Amino acid sequence: MIKLRAVFEKKDRAKYISHLDLNRCMLRTFRRSGLPIWYTEGFHSHPYFSFALALSLGYESSCEILDFNLNEEIPFNEVRDRLNAVMPYGMKIISVAEPKQKITAITKAEYSFSFKSENISGLVADIERLLNNNEILVEKKTKKGIQKVNIKPFIEVVSGNTGAGGYNMSMRLPAGTQTNYNPALFFTALKNFTEIPFEVADIRRTGILCGNNEIFS
Amino acid sequence: MLREKIEKYLLDVQKPSRYIGGEVGSIIKDKSETDVRVAFCFPDTYDIGMSHLGMKILYSLTNERKNYWCERCFAPSEDFEKIMRENDIPLYALESLDPIKDFDFIGFTMQYELSYTNVLNMLDLAGIPIYSRDRTEELTQIVVAGGPCVCNPEPLADFFDLFILGEGEEVNLELMDLYHQMKQQGASRKDFLREACKIQGIYVPEFYKFSYKPDGTIEKVETTDNAPEVVKKRIIKDFDKVYYPENFVVPFTEIVHDRVSVEVLRGCLRGCRFCQAGFIYRPFREKKAGTVVNQTKCLCENTGYDEVSLASLSTSDHSEISPILSELIEYTAGEKITLSLPSLRVDNFSEELLEKIKKVRKSGLTFAPEASTQRLRDAINKNVTEEEIMNTCRIAFEGGYSAVKLYFMMGLPTETDEDIKGIAELSQRIIDLYYSLENKPKGRGVQISVSCATFVPKPFTPFQFEAQDNREMIEHKQKLLLDSVNRKRVKVSYHDANVSILEAVLAKGDRRLCDVIYTAWKKGCKFDSWGEYFQFDKWAEAFADCNVDISFYANRKIPYDEILPWEHLDYYVSKEFFIRENKKAHEFTTTPHCRLKCTGCGVNKETGGKCFD
Numbered sequence: 120m121i122k123l124r125a126v127f128e129k130k131d132r133a134k135y136i137s138h139l140d141l142n143r144c145m146l147r148t149f150r151r152s153g154l155p156i157w158y159t160e161g162f163h164s165h166p167y168f169s170f171a172l173a174l175s176l177g178y179e180s181s182c183e184i185l186d187f188n189l190n191e192e193i194p195f196n197e198v199r200d201r202l203n204a205v206m207p208y209g210m211k212i213i214s215v216a217e218p219k220q221k222i223t224a225i226t227k228a229e230y231s232f233s234f235k236s237e238n239i240s241g242l243v244a245d246i247e248r249l250l251n252n253n254e255i256l257v258e259k260k261t262k263k264g265i266q267k268v269n270i271k272p273f274i275e276v277v278s279g280n281t282g283a284g285g286y287n288m289s290m291r292l293p294a295g296t297q298t299n300y301n302p303a304l305f306f307t308a309l310k311n312f313t314e315i316p317f318e319v320a321d322i323r324r325t326g327i328l329c330g331n332n333e334i335f336s
Numbered sequence: 337m338l339r340e341k342i343e344k345y346l347l348d349v350q351k352p353s354r355y356i357g358g359e360v361g362s363i364i365k366d367k368s369e370t371d372v373r374v375a376f377c378f379p380d381t382y383d384i385g386m387s388h389l390g391m392k393i394l395y396s397l398t399n400e401r402k403n404y405w406c407e408r409c410f411a412p413s414e415d416f417e418k419i420m421r422e423n424d425i426p427l428y429a430l431e432s433l434d435p436i437k438d439f440d441f442i443g444f445t446m447q448y449e450l451s452y453t454n455v456l457n458m459l460d461l462a463g464i465p466i467y468s469r470d471r472t473e474e475l476t477q478i479v480v481a482g483g484p485c486v487c488n489p490e491p492l493a494d495f496f497d498l499f500i501l502g503e504g505e506e507v508n509l510e511l512m513d514l515y516h517q518m519k520q521q522g523a524s525r526k527d528f529l530r531e532a533c534k535i536q537g538i539y540v541p542e543f544y545k546f547s548y549k550p551d552g553t554i555e556k557v558e559t560t561d562n563a564p565e566v567v568k569k570r571i572i573k574d575f576d577k578v579y580y581p582e583n584f585v586v587p588f589t590e591i592v593h594d595r596v597s598v599e600v601l602r603g604c605l606r607g608c609r610f611c612q613a614g615f616i617y618r619p620f621r622e623k624k625a626g627t628v629v630n631q632t633k634c635l636c637e638n639t640g641y642d643e644v645s646l647a648s649l650s651t652s653d654h655s656e657i658s659p660i661l662s663e664l665i666e667y668t669a670g671e672k673i674t675l676s677l678p679s680l681r682v683d684n685f686s687e688e689l690l691e692k693i694k695k696v697r698k699s700g701l702t703f704a705p706e707a708s709t710q711r712l713r714d715a716i717n718k719n720v721t722e723e724e725i726m727n728t729c730r731i732a733f734e735g736g737y738s739a740v741k742l743y744f745m746m747g748l749p750t751e752t753d754e755d756i757k758g759i760a761e762l763s764q765r766i767i768d769l770y771y772s773l774e775n776k777p778k779g780r781g782v783q784i785s786v787s788c789a790t791f792v793p794k795p796f797t798p799f800q801f802e803a804q805d806n807r808e809m810i811e812h813k814q815k816l817l818l819d820s821v822n823r824k825r826v827k828v829s830y831h832d833a834n835v836s837i838l839e840a841v842l843a844k845g846d847r848r849l850c851d852v853i854y855t856a857w858k859k860g861c862k863f864d865s866w867g868e869y870f871q872f873d874k875w876a877e878a879f880a881d882c883n884v885d886i887s888f889y890a891n892r893k894i895p896y897d898e899i900l901p902w903e904h905l906d907y908y909v910s911k912e913f914f915i916r917e918n919k920k921a922h923e924f925t926t927t928p929h930c931r932l933k934c935t936g937c938g939v940n941k942e943t944g945g946k947c948f949d
Contacts, residue, residue: 132358135346140353140588147360147586147640158672177347205640207588208358 133209502569708758
């Protein structure tokens with residue numbers, strides 16, 4: 120059994136594939152590729168795949184991680200090409216390699232998004248005021264029910280600048296097996312904070328990172 | 337651009353991948369290089385429509401032609417429909433995301449009567465005039481329909497420019513070729529319809545005028561514009577060689593039948609007297625074993641599905657079923673593919689067959705005795721004996737099954753209360769059989785699910801002349817059934833009586849129903865086949881508003897010499913045959929299936945020669 124890790128892209132129409140549907144979609148993609156995918160042993164034998172992090176519906180990404188196993192050794196580029204030949208529109212395998220780190224090494228994910236508003240300068244001022252608060256409280260659904268969490272200590276703003284399409288931000292948030300904060304929490308916090316109507320567009324995951332901001336691979 | 341508008345709202349609706357296309361196997365063309373654009377519409381949601389095999393066949397077939405582009409279109413769910421209406425998003429096709437109102441053909445497949453209001457709703461969402469008489473004089477936006485329900489298209493006649501009778505694999509392309517040619521010549525819509533009705537299988541309703549007698553029955557049908565007096569359906573002569581897709585569109589979201597489907601035979605040789613499919617798809621034709629196996633492999637490889645099902649009206653009637661299954665099981669087991677076999681019959685369910693299917697499925701078994709007593713089974717020509725039912729159950733139980741699902745009908749012609757009680761008694765005998773077996777499954781009780789549909793008389797069947805039970809009778813029989821069964825071991829399910837009544841009216845109705853359907857839709861009726869949407873009170877109002885009497889269509893026995901609303905349409909099986917079969921039903925006399933003896937139904941007069949070698 121050969122363990123492999125693929126980095127893949129999910130954008131365009133494919134961003135509307137839900138996480139649950141993505142599983143089925145990958146299974147069929149592997150079957151179409153004819154690659155010797157490894158099946159689990161046991162009574163209900165099924166092909167083994169694992170996605171490092173779930174990607175929210177509607178988000179694009181070029182850094183998604185898929186772990187899978189093959190029964191024989193096949194050159195990485197060949198695996199990539201055979202999968203890409205039968206991938207749905209909007210999805211692409213960028214690279215295939217041996218896994219280096221354990222899934223548990225993931226601590227953060229980086230996102231980029233764009234705020235659209237009639238009053239963009241007012242909105243930017245409110246975003247800055249919000250980020251300067253000591254606490255950013257927002258309700259989060261957890262297994263224990265809805266809890267109020269303070270996301271302020273976890274937000275790492277990478278960049279923020281006004282472009283043609285609106286105010287573009289890049290932000291890192293906790294991700295991985297322990298804590299997962301979706302940027303939607305920040306959008307909700309902003310919605311509660313500002314009077315200015317806005318929309319968020321082009322939400323994209325731009326990186327899956329380890330503790331020292333090293334790219335997970 | 338429409339696409340941006342759609343995407344703006346997509347995350348606000350359930351299962352958005354249903355509204356944006358992009359699935360593997362979907363076909364994108366450059367519209368500047370296409371001459372004829374077709375929207376293949378299924379009048380229900382994506383999850384249901386995407387399961388329809390006919391659409392997969394005709395989609396691929398049309399797209400094989402480089403300059404024709406066939407796209408898919410479904411009814412949006414309520415949440416997305418609201419958004420579409422509020423934001424002026426017209427109904428669009430999933431491949432190009434272009435509005436279907438600009439297409440050359442808008443084609444609907446009519447699979448069940450309760451989807452009729454959805455057609456009107458979809459036309460309205462598209463911005464296409466609902467009545468054909470209100471459409472442009474220009475040659476564009478031709479609204480067509482095919483599928484089993486168009487064997488009596490009269491209740492839909494005012495909404496469609498033309499209907500396609502029978503199998504579409506050849507006639508659809510002939511129709512598009514004619515359109516393409518006439519479009520280049522600058523012809524009008526009317527010019528096109530006048531030419532189209534000369535193609536066998538094409539019925540243009542506006543060229544047929546009905547007049548009625550004072551008692552409401554049909555007096556005569558007159559044709560205009562040189563349209564043929566009788567329109568014959570189309571069939572594929574060489575079924576083994578007929579086009580079959582090498583790929584399916586593979587959806588992202590889960591659909592009702594999420595698997596490869598391979599059609600193994602078309603038509604049915606049984607002749608059950610209530611069954612429309614058993615007559616309108618005649619003659620019986622098979623694919624060769626090798627063809628079935630090759631098509632299965634090809635589709636599994638191209639789609640990546642890990643489940644395949646054999647599609648037909650009665651798979652076990654295939655003359656080569658045993659070699660087909662042996663080869664398929666060998667392939668599917670090796671590739672870790674699940675094989676499912678719907679439509680097996682009780683009377684040829686052998687131990688050998690069970691041995692084969694046991695390898696492929698673990699869930700329950702479903703059989704359709706349809707009626708509980710031999711007399712009634714003989715009346716409907718089910719040609720199954722109680723001994724065969726019991727024998728099949730014994731084989732199934734000894735093979736490890738402990739759950740059996742049984743399909744029955746109630747309200748069948750000649751039925752009495754004894755026949756209803758008989759369903760409970762037959763179930764009890766099956767329970768007793770289970771406990772009498774020494775090698776029954778260990779440690780499990782038997783579970784029987786009885787699913788009891790209400791009989792709906794359908795056109796082109798020997799029971800087309802029959803009346804449906806009225807609501808009081810249906811409800812009385814449903815209660816009687818519930819009171820008769822052993823509730824611990826038998827689960828009973830049945831349909832809302834009003835649903836079956838509406839089905840009967842729409843199935844056997846004439847042109848006077850068009851306005852009723854329109855009125856019902858205006859009152860808010862849609863998705864009538866979905867329990868939570870069905871509003872019989874609104875339908876009842878619509879019938880009253882239009883002065884149309886439900887019982888005239890549903891509960892009236894039709895004399896043999898009355899002109900039927902579908903009499904000008906020829907599905908190859910003769911009215912004389914249906915009359916003969918109807919008489920035999922009332923004498924409780926059976927007719928053997930076509931392989932044993934030709935029943936003289938009339939099909940072979942059309943196809944030339946014998947149905948079987």
